[in-house]
Amino acid sequence: MKNKSARFAAALFCLAAAQTAAAAELGFYIGGRVGQSSKEQPRDFYQTFNEENQVFSFFTPVEDQTSFDDSDIAFGLVAGYRFTQYFAFEGGYTDFGKVEYTSHASGNFPLEAGTFNTKIQSSTSGISFAAIGTLPLSRDWELFARGGVLFANTKFRLVINATGTQFIPAPGDFDDSFNQDTTETFASMGVGRRIFEIYELRLEYQRVFDSGTENTGGAGDLDTALLGLNVTF
Numbered sequence: 001m002k003n004k005s006a007r008f009a010a011a012l013f014c015l016a017a018a019q020t021a022a023a024a025e026l027g028f029y030i031g032g033r034v035g036q037s038s039k040e041q042p043r044d045f046y047q048t049f050n051e052e053n054q055v056f057s058f059f060t061p062v063e064d065q066t067s068f069d070d071s072d073i074a075f076g077l078v079a080g081y082r083f084t085q086y087f088a089f090e091g092g093y094t095d096f097g098k099v100e101y102t103s104h105a106s107g108n109f110p111l112e113a114g115t116f117n118t119k120i121q122s123s124t125s126g127i128s129f130a131a132i133g134t135l136p137l138s139r140d141w142e143l144f145a146r147g148g149v150l151f152a153n154t155k156f157r158l159v160i161n162a163t164g165t166q167f168i169p170a171p172g173d174f175d176d177s178f179n180q181d182t183t184e185t186f187a188s189m190g191v192g193r194r195i196f197e198i199y200e201l202r203l204e205y206q207r208v209f210d211s212g213t214e215n216t217g218g219a220g221d222l223d224t225a226l227l228g229l230n231v232t233f
Helices: 002-024 043-056
Strands: 027-039 060-069 071-082 087-108 113-136 141-164 173-195 199-211 220-232
Touching: 027 087, 027 199, 043 060, 043 087, 043 113, 071 220, 087 141, 087 220, 113 173, 141 199
Parallel strands: none
Antiparallel strands: 027 071, 027 220, 060 087, 071 087, 087 113, 113 141, 141 173, 173 199, 199 220
């Protein structure tokens, strides 16, 4: 009888501990994440924009070495509240990095030979709000999906360094930028792994749909793979 009572008490203790552990993940949490972003933007926009700047500056290129990089490092912070094991609401800030086009051209101005170096950047960041649905797989593992809205700010920057061999009938150094605000929708899905009760490691794939405008390099889907760590209080 005593052995049965001891086993029963032990079972109750384990059940209570498991319930406490499950409840510990509910409530307010904060976290950070970092990963790789890539934006579907056309290279042609940047190429044409660079050529128009050369024409405007009366520069005729003889040789032009160009590069185009549509991926960068992304990072962000999140804060949310988990109401149940199946639902949470979250807000955050994410910097998605930049798309960059560079041109190193040598050629001729009207009065002399020279160089015309150009850098064109389009970078996106913003504040997001999202609802999160989760599907527990076990005590420590879960799948989740997220959907929401991103209040994005896209910065478009143009840097030109143009010089002549004798004097400078060219623009010289030029660095200017402007910002444009847009409202985007996004969705993501991923997997989470709880560690030491209050921590959760998350791996997710996120897409912002048709991010940006024609004035900032063109609209395109913004894809991001993120690894994050949340702490529940």
